[in-house]
Amino acid sequence: MKGDRSPSELEALWKEDDMVCGEKVRAMVVIMRTNGCCWVKHGGCTMCGYREASLMNVTEGDLLKQLEQALSRHKGEPFVKIYTSGSFLDDNEVPPQVRAKYFEAFKDCKRILFESRPEFITPEVVSTLPKTVTVALGLESSDPDVLETSVHKGFTPADIKRAGELLKSNGLGVRTYLLLKPPFMTERMAIRDAVESARFADPFSDEISVNPLNVQRATYVERLWKRGEFRSPWIWSLIEVFRQLSGTVNARLMSSPSGGGAQRGVHNCGECDQRALDAVEKFSYSQDVKDLDVTCSCVPKWQAYMESEAILGSPSDLERDFENELVLRM
Ligand code: SF4
Ligand SMILES: [Zn+2]
Incomplete structure (x- = not known):
């Protein structure tokens, strides 16, 4: 697969909506091909398929050839x-x-966004960045133990806080x-962890993007998921965090x-997923909690799921366990 990919071509490019100064605008998304994340040599993060x-x-x-391609597709x-x-x-x-x-x-452009690990965000580098820059910081969780053992992130929440404060004090966006829901967490733990992490990040963040774990190929999380030891979070949990x-x-x-x-x-159950995701998207722009007023007959199932996890003390995929049980009995 890798052999088919030219290093001088972009991995992908598309256009989507996003916000600049409180206004919804079109954004161009450029995915570059590079030598990859330095942390991968140390095993990488448990959920990352990069x-x-x-x-x-x-x-x-x-x-630079990738830049030419990006420029040729940029329509202002x-x-x-x-x-x-x-x-x-x-x-x-x-x-x-x-x-x-x-x-x-x-x-x-009014706004340029890119991602960086905190160790590269030094006063010297920050002084070279245009004021239109927003840096996306992958804090993931403000709990140092979660970062170390569950995500294997290779830095601490304090490292992100330092980087975020440095960027903010230089007039840049964060x-x-x-x-x-990092691995080994129940839904309830995941909700609590995301809420606490957002409160930790708020003082140095302009935006907080809550990314529900998506099981990527060839990752540690995928192994857990295949064994039924991980269920991706419910959309109701994401809505509850907001x-x-x-x-x-x-x-x-x-x-x-x-x-x-x-x-x-x-x-969620499949029937309501699109409606619930649309509500999340609407809320992401409006910040109006009323936009999250969506429901489905699977809400009690989500609540029962959380109760069962708490009783069993297990974050494994109970829906799948239950289905397997039925199959075994049939
Ligand atoms: S998630 Fe982790 S391994 Fe993946 S790119 Fe970010 S720091 Fe690197
Ligand atoms: Zn549903």
């Missing part, structure tokens, strides 16, 4: 999001001189990602779940 996306020996010339969208399979501020992925060319190319946070944080709350409605992604 090792599949990275290549080796992507050169400066390749990255005021917001450009540039994702690598790691950190845009890692010199081994994107050298500083290449970064400068990307910034120059999109200097007329979008913080939280992971809803309900508890609404009106109590300053940051904009948002979520655009990948794989929503599928077994690997955040899902």
Whole structure:
């Protein structure tokens, strides 16, 4: 698969809606091909499938050709999001001189967003960033034990806080990602963890994006999922997180779940998934808790699921356990 992919071509590019200064606008999303996340060499994060996306020996010339492709597709969208399979501020992925060319190319945009691990966010690097930049920080959880043992993130919540405060004090934007339901957590634990993590991130975040865990290929989480030891979170849990946070944080709350409605992604009963996801999208723009007023006959099932998990003390996929049990009895 990797052999078919040219290092001088973008991995993907599409357009979608997002926000700039409180206004809904079109955004261009650019997925670059780079040498990949430095943390993958240390095993990577338990839910991350990016090792599949990275290549080796992507050169400066390749990255500049990717920029040309991105520019040829840019039709004046005021917001450009540039994702690598790691950190845009890692010199081994994107050298500083290449970064400068990307910034120059999109200097007329109102907002540029990219992701970075906190170790690359130093005062020296921050001083080179245009004021239109928002850095997305993958905090995932504010619980140090969850970060270390469940996510295997390789940094602490304090590292993210330092990076976020540095960016804010330099007038830059911060979008913080939280992971809803890291492995080994019940739904209830996951809701509580996301709510507490959002409160931790709020002082240094303009936006908090709650990302429900989506089971990616060739990951540790996929192994757990295949063995029935992990169920992706319910959409009701995501909605519950927003309900508890609404009106109590300053940051904009948002979520655009990948794989929503599928077994690997955040899902409910199947019948109500699209309605519930539409409600989440609407809320992400309006911040109006009334937009989350959606229901289904599976709400009691979600509540019973959480009760059962608490009684059994197990985060394994009880729906699947139950179905297997029925099959065995038949
Ligand atoms: S989640 Fe981010 S930090 Fe973790 S392995 Fe993937 S790209 Fe690297
Ligand atoms: Zn339902």
